[in-house]
Structure formats: C-alpha cells, structure tokens
Amino acid sequence: MALSKQDDTANVVLPGEEPKDGLPCLTPPVQSKTSTGRTLNEKEMEKLTGDQTLVSDFKQMKLEKEAQKNWDLFYKRNTTNFFKDRHWTTREFEELKVCLEFEAQKLVLLEAGCGVGNCIFPLLEEDLNIFVYACDFSPRAVEFVKQHSLYCAERCSAFQCDLTKDDLRGNVPVGCVDVATLIFVLSAIHPDKMQQALDNIYRVLKPGGIILFRDYGLYDHAMMRFKAGNKLGENFYVRQDGTRSYFFSKELLADLFRGAGFEMLTNDYVLRETVNKKEGLCVPRVFLQSKFRKPDQLQGS
C-alpha cells in the first residue's frame, strides 16, 4: 500500500488561534507550571483526563527491548517513502546557512537519528559546504542513507548507533561537531533515557556548538488521536507498530538540556493548521522548535 508522505511543516501558521469547532477553551489537565502550545477544548480535555490506563509493565519492557527492531521493521515496510524531504531546515535554522556565506567555513554536522536522510540530503543537494555525520538506530535506515545517490565518503559518514548506549566518539572525533540536529528523534526515545542521548551528543560537539531541535509538542494532533490502551506514561504513547512517541512541553525540554550542560538559546512552540486528507479536516499541529548551545568554556575552567 502506498503511504502518503508526512509533511509536518507546510500550511498556515496560526499562533494562538481559537479552536474551530466552537467548543469552549478549558485549562489543560497539566501542572500549572507547564505551558502548552494550544488550549484544549472540552471534548479533548475529557478524552485526555479519561485516558489514564497505562500499558502493562511487561509490555512496556518488551517495547523498550524491541525498540530498535520496531524502527527497523518500520523502514522495512515503508522504505524511503514515509517522511518527506525536510527542505525547511535552512529556512528555520540560520546556523545551517553560515557555510553558504563563508566558503572557507566547512560546517561539521551531526544528524542524530537521521532515518533515511530526509534532512541531510536536501542540505547536500543545496551544495552547502558541509560534512555530515549521520547515525540511526535502524541498520536498514542507515543502509538507505548509504545507497542514496548523493551519499559519498568525502561529504558524509553514516553509521548505526543507539544514541542512548553507543558512545558517538567511536565514529565521530571528540569536539568536532559545529551543529547537531535532533529532528523528531528524542520523542522516539524512552523519557528515562533521553538524558543519555543528550550527554552523548554533548561530548562530540565543539565548545560553542549548537543542537537544533524540532519535535512533537504537547497536545499536538498526533497525541490527541491515540486511542485508549496506547498510553505508556505522562505524554508518552505507543503506535500500532510498536514505535513510541513523547510529546514535549517547553519546560521539560529545557530541563533535559540544562541537565546535560547546555545553555538555552531559543525554545518555542510552533503552531500549524494542516489539512488531514484522510480525515478531511483541518487539524492543529504543535511542534517544539529549539536551539541549545554547549558553553564555550566549562564554568570554573
């Protein structure tokens, strides 16, 4: 079956717009200190507060054990057809354009959780003056990256890696990376292990190096669509295929990055209304787009 490609970026930006269905806005069922990208209507709030049953511990452990297998099967089923090429990265993140302006400046990029390369190949196609280290959990995804017509050893190095376990320094020289990208990857990692993934990236970043982050935000349409029986924990769900997704608040993300030693540069919700062709509806998308920086010098040094 041909899958329609996911586009999480197109469409109209509607910051702070009222819900379209006329239902009243209510305070979301989260701690008062947590900000949200959008306000839930009554129906949505009922759905979230009603869905409190968590997947059993046994099944949760199995999902964690089989996380790599489930992503690899995802790419077996979908090959390179699922995600759309992400052509918006240079528009949204000016750090990736620096090397266009200064030809002598070669940017070293780490694409952590690269999938089949939907972020890196548009960059290489623009002929940016970059070298890309690209890694993913799924061996099959890495193989797709290596088979791409734009892949060549002079400009990229792709390797398989579990960001939460395998030391990136085995494949990437210490402190050589100018910019790391984490695009819809941290959400796929168990919340207890997110910090390990960030610590791992921190080690290969240059002092002053930056992480560009984009991922699912709290109350994104994808979160509201999960049916009962798929909840793993607070803002954490499992899809039918066993892959998992976390939905971030700004505050949680900032704490995670600060815990790994990063300084926050920007951290904002991005709201979009996209037309969901299957459902024939306009649906509210919430993403979190952020930049964090490894300090130039360690404090006290």
Ligand SMILES: C[S@@+](CC[C@H](N)C(=O)[O-])C[C@H]1O[C@@H](n2cnc3c(N)ncnc32)[C@H](O)[C@@H]1O
């Ligand atoms: C939603 S996809 C995004 C892929 C790509 N960044 C993009 O924007 O198209 C999430 C990716 O994270 C990878 N991933 C999940 N857990 C990982 C881990 N622990 N270490 C490395 N990659 C992981 C998956 O294999 C998958 O390719």
